[in-house]
Amino acid sequence: MRRTPQDSVELPRRMKHLPVDRRGYPVIATVDRGPQAVDFGAISERRKLALATFDWCAVCGGPFADEARWQMVMQEGPVPEAVAGEAPVHEVCALYAAQVCPFLFSPQSRLGDEFRKGMVRDAVVRFVGFESTSSVIAHESGLQQGVHTLHFAHQKQVDEFSYHSPDEIQDRFADALANERDLPVSDAEQVLIALFNRLDDEGDGAVVTGAALAAGAAFAKDVFLVQGMKRFTAKPYRAVAGLLLKGSADEVLEFSNGSQDEAFRVVGPWVLERADTMPLPLQQWRKRGENMVRRSDPKRPEGPGRSVSKNAACPCGSGRKARRCHPAGIALN
Template sequence: MKHTPQGTVALPRRMSHLEVDRRGYPVIATVDRSPQEVHFGGISERRKLALAAFDWCAVCGMPFADELRWQMVFQDGPLPASVISGEAPVHEVCALYAAQVCPYLYSHRSRLGDEMRKGTVRDPMVRFAGFRSTSAVHAYESQLQPGIFTLHFEHRGQADEFSYRTPDEISGRFSDALEQEEDLPVSDAEGVLIRLFNRLDEGGEVAGAALAAGAAFARDIFEVQGFGPYRGKSYATVAGLLLKGTEQEIRDFSSGAGDEAFSAVGPWVLERDGQFPTPLQRWRARGQSMVRRPAPSLPQGPGRNVTKNAPCPCGSGRKARRCHPSGVAG
C-alpha cells in the first residue's frame, strides 16, 4: 500500500522492485534522477531510449509482453490509425496507479513545475488509450527549441480506453486490474538490465546498452537531448557487432565487456533470436545497410573439409561450426 495525499493506494506487484525517494514515493522508470534528488517533473530522453529498445513500461520499467501499451491522449472522438506521443507507454495497471498518486493526473487544478511546461494544467477529462503495438520510435526536432531532438512513440491498433474526471471514477477498474495482474516474463539477462536501470543514478549504462542493441542506427539518435556524450564510433561499432557478429563473437564481447550492462545486452540479443521489439527491429534493419563486415578469409587447413556438425579438428570436442566456424589454420 502507498499512503499519498490522495489516500491509500495499493502498489501493483510489478512496481515492487522500484526504488523510492525520500518521501517513500516509487521512482518511476522514465523520470530523471540522481542519488541525491529525483526530478519527477523531468523526463529523461536517455531513459526513454532504453524503454523503447527493450520494450519496457515507463512507470514500472518491466516488459510489456502481450499486454496493451497505454498512452494518455488529448483528442476527442475516434483516434487516427496511428497516434504519436512524446511520452513513453505504460501498462494499464500502472496508468491506473499513476492516476491516483500523480498530482498532475489526479487533479485538473494541479500544475506542472518543470521549466518547459511550467504552469500547465491538465484537461478536466483525462483519456487513456490502449494500443496493441508500439510501431516505431522517432527522433523529432522540437518546434519550440530548434536543434533539440526528443523521442516520440508511435502506436497502432487501439483496442481499449478509459477516461475520468476524478480518480474515484476508475477505482473499480483499478481493483480489477490488480486482481488480474500477472507476473511478467523476465530472463536472467533482461533482469540484470532492469536492475541496473532502476538504480537511483542516470542509468547511463543501460542507455548505452540500448544503443549497442541497435538503437545506435536510429536516425538522428545522437542529436537527441542528452546523447551528446555518446557521440563517436564506439557505440556504432558495438552495435554492428551485435547486429552481424557470430554467436561466439557476441559471447566473447559480452564476457570481456567489463561493464555489467554491456555484459548482459549480448546474451539478451542472442536469446531474442531475431524477435526484437518492433522499434528496435526497425533500427536494426536500418543498420543492415550501414554496417560493413569484412569478408571472411578463406579457411585454411583441415577445417575446410569438416562438416559444420562434426567435431572441430582443433581437438576441443565442440562442433566445428561453434568452435572454428571459418576453419582451422594449417
C-alpha cells in the same frame, strides 16, 4: 503529517521493485534521477531510448510482453494510431499513476516546468491502450529549437478509460490489481531491468542507455542529436552495435563475456535470445543498420582494432586488450 493520495493507493506488484526517494515515493522508470536527488518533473530522453529499445513500461520499467501499451491522448473519438512524446505504460501502472501523480489526479493541476508553465490538466483525462508500439523516431522539439526528443507511434486501439476524478477509476484499478500477472523475463533482461531502475546508474541511465545503443539503437536516425545523448558520441557504439548485428553467436558471446560493463555483459545474450521477437522499433533500427555496417573480411581485418596497439584497451569499450578482445578489428561502416 498530511496524507497524500499515495498513502491510500495500493502499489501494483510489478512496481514493488522500484527504488524510493527520501520521501518514500517510488521512482518511476522514465524520470531523471541520481544518488542524491530525483526530479519527478523531468522526463529523461536517455531513459526513453532504453524503454523503446527493450520495450519497457515508463512507470515500472518492466516488459510489456503481450500486454497493451497505454498512452494519455488529447483527441476525441476513435484513435487507430497515435504519436506521443512520452513512453507508454501498462494499464495497471497508468491507473496507479492517475491516482498518485499530482498532474493526473487533480483537475486544477498545472505543469510547472519552464517550457509549459501555466498549462492546466484537461478536465477529462483519457488513456488509450494500443496493441503495439510501431516506431520510435527522433524529432526536433517544439519547445526547444535544435533539441531532438523521442516520439512513440502506437497502432491498433484495443481499449480505453477516462475520468474527471480518480474516484471514477477505482473499480477498474481494483480489477487490474486482481488480474495482474508476472510477465516473462529472462535472466539477461532481469539484470538490465535491475540496472536501469537503480538510483545510481552512473548519472541518469547511462549504463543501460549504452546497452540500448549496442543492441541497435545506435542505428536510429538522429539518435545522437537527442537531448542528453552527446556524451555517447565519443565512443564507438555504432561499431559495437554492428558486431551485435552481424557477428556470429560465438562473437557476440565472446564480446559480452569479456566486457567489464555490467550491461554489456548481458545485452549480447539478450540480443541472441530475442533475435526473432525484438520490439518493432528495434527491428527497424537494426534493419537500417544492415546498410550501415560492413562485415570485416577475416583475411583483411579493418577497423579500430588495427589502429591501436595490441596491448591498448579495445575500442569496443570492453576493457580488455585489443589483441585479446577483437584482434581482427571492428568494422565501422
